[in-house]
Amino acid sequence: MRGARGPRGRCRRGAPHLHLPGRGHRDGTDGRRRRPARRNVLHGRPGLPARHAARRAVPRRPAERRDPRRRQPVLEQRRERRRPRGGDRHRPPAQRKGDAVTRLAPERQALRDAVAAFARDRLAPALPPDDGELSAEANRDLLKGAVELGLPGLLIPEEHGGGGGTQLDNAIAAEELGAVDAGFAAGLNLTMTVPGLILAAGTPEQKERWLPCIVAGETVLAGAMNEPSVAGSELFDPRPGPESGYRTRAVRDGDDYVISGAKAQWVTNAGIADAYIVFARTATDRPGVESTSAFWIPAGTAGLSCGPRSRLLGLRTGFHAEVFLDEVRVPASFRIGPEGEALRLLMSATPGMAVGLAATFVGVARAAEKLARAHTAARHSWGRPLREHQAVALDLAEMVVTVRTARLLVHEAATALDQKADPSELAVLVPAAKTRAVDAAIQCAQAAVRLHGATGVTTGAGPERLLRDAWTGYSCDFTREMLHLGIAVALPALDR
Numbered sequence: 001m002r003g004a005r006g007p008r009g010r011c012r013r014g015a016p017h018l019h020l021p022g023r024g025h026r027d028g029t030d031g032r033r034r035r036p037a038r039r040n041v042l043h044g045r046p047g048l049p050a051r052h053a054a055r056r057a058v059p060r061r062p063a064e065r066r067d068p069r070r071r072q073p074v075l076e077q078r079r080e081r082r083r084p085r086g087g088d089r090h091r092p093p094a095q096r097k098g099d100a101v102t103r104l105a106p107e108r109q110a111l112r113d114a115v116a117a118f119a120r121d122r123l124a125p126a127l128p129p130d131d132g133e134l135s136a137e138a139n140r141d142l143l144k145g146a147v148e149l150g151l152p153g154l155l156i157p158e159e160h161g162g163g164g165g166t167q168l169d170n171a172i173a174a175e176e177l178g179a180v181d182a183g184f185a186a187g188l189n190l191t192m193t194v195p196g197l198i199l200a201a202g203t204p205e206q207k208e209r210w211l212p213c214i215v216a217g218e219t220v221l222a223g224a225m226n227e228p229s230v231a232g233s234e235l236f237d238p239r240p241g242p243e244s245g246y247r248t249r250a251v252r253d254g255d256d257y258v259i260s261g262a263k264a265q266w267v268t269n270a271g272i273a274d275a276y277i278v279f280a281r282t283a284t285d286r287p288g289v290e291s292t293s294a295f296w297i298p299a300g301t302a303g304l305s306c307g308p309r310s311r312l313l314g315l316r317t318g319f320h321a322e323v324f325l326d327e328v329r330v331p332a333s334f335r336i337g338p339e340g341e342a343l344r345l346l347m348s349a350t351p352g353m354a355v356g357l358a359a360t361f362v363g364v365a366r367a368a369e370k371l372a373r374a375h376t377a378a379r380h381s382w383g384r385p386l387r388e389h390q391a392v393a394l395d396l397a398e399m400v401v402t403v404r405t406a407r408l409l410v411h412e413a414a415t416a417l418d419q420k421a422d423p424s425e426l427a428v429l430v431p432a433a434k435t436r437a438v439d440a441a442i443q444c445a446q447a448a449v450r451l452h453g454a455t456g457v458t459t460g461a462g463p464e465r466l467l468r469d470a471w472t473g474y475s476c477d478f479t480r481e482m483l484h485l486g487i488a489v490a491l492p493a494l495d496r
Ligand SMILES: Cc1cc2nc3c(=O)[nH]c(=O)nc-3n(C[C@H](O)[C@H](O)[C@H](O)COP(=O)(O)OP(=O)(O)OC[C@H]3O[C@@H](n4cnc5c(N)ncnc54)[C@H](O)[C@@H]3O)c2cc1C
Pocket: 190, 222, 223, 224, 225, 226, 227, 230, 231, 232, 233, 234, 266, 267, 268, 269, 312, 315, 320, 472, 475, 476, 477, 478, 479, 480, 481, 482, 485
């Protein structure tokens, strides 16, 4: 029986697959062969596989610089780079507008510019008017564009077909998307960062089977943890008793697990995901932190269903819904990591999720600052542009400082992750980046609403959507209080 129902298929060429009526492949894919992306937007080179797109964001060196015999001395190269040739385009990175703080390397500028172009040319026009909901079809279409840029697989190593990018790359991309639409950015961030679980603890077969489908944009992921009757902050309880933790249960039955329970209405990408990573208790005689396991459940698996799309204060272009599990049967080989270790794994293997979200909210803060700057330049009172009144000018200056300090902290956290900094350092930096970025988004969006006067509180005008998006950031992926408590718990380790 299990052989007929069990999701055993692969999405790789020539591999066996099983089809479900109406939902395609049980791995969360349609089982078809992946084709290379038709066009790589970074270089416009036909036939270049999408998975290489992020790497190709790095500009190729001219031939004479690749030839070691014709290599210039390093100092001479540097001098040449410093020589101004007129216009922003030819200035060295540190002198470009907007680069003074972060001093991005040329390959990162290329990534940022490509993602910014995608956000401007494809994401912005696709957004529904008056803050309506993005359709699932429009979301898929945008995902195709993201695949051309190599975004879904940006953090997946090259050996698994991904871009082999860094957390700093992720932060740079997420800020650009967040500056245009935080709902889409947050959904993509989830698919980009949850694979950290598989990379950290997946078996070679799981990696081979699932990661390439994520890179190719065939598998949108959802991470189903929070439950309606359990406080999301429970996860941070340092000494949970046997009664605490999630209620969703996974019971071993031969070579399978049978999973039953419900996940809260905020599960990102629920309803459009191709695979759900569900957290469930595999024992109840131990604290939740020692008895929760993670399972890969392809959409369409019998017993898995989603509620209607939730309507939130902000991030309305995202997809959020309840997830119901009614005796869902999955093979034991679909458990990710050791039994009972999923919560520890979540905290150690997916810090990129918080960093990506943080960068998304830096984008929101930046967008609010930009709107406020444009509005106060265009609108006049007492015979001059609003921004020439000193009180307004000081507000604008404050917003710029807020955006840039938040970005610095996010980049510091991303860089610390890339450099595999001490865990006690990361335990402070990562939550600090997330809370600072959301604070910055709220502060800037509030100022933008205020500086827009009545327009600021008018639906569809811009600033009010940013403020609602910013506020939603406080409640997603752990609240501000819980992140600060996490920092407080980590502090003693810094004393040593
Ligand atoms: C846009 C969005 C997307 C989301 N996506 C997902 C997803 O993909 N998957 C998923 O599983 N979940 C998701 N969530 C759920 C989210 O992670 C939780 O809502 C969040 O962790 C907070 O949990 P809660 O709502 O249960 O708040 P609670 O834990 O009930 O907290 C309520 C309030 O009490 C405070 N509080 C609680 N305990 C303490 C304490 N010990 N000390 C001080 N203050 C405390 C909190 O800070 C908060 O202010 C999402 C939520 C949103 C809004």
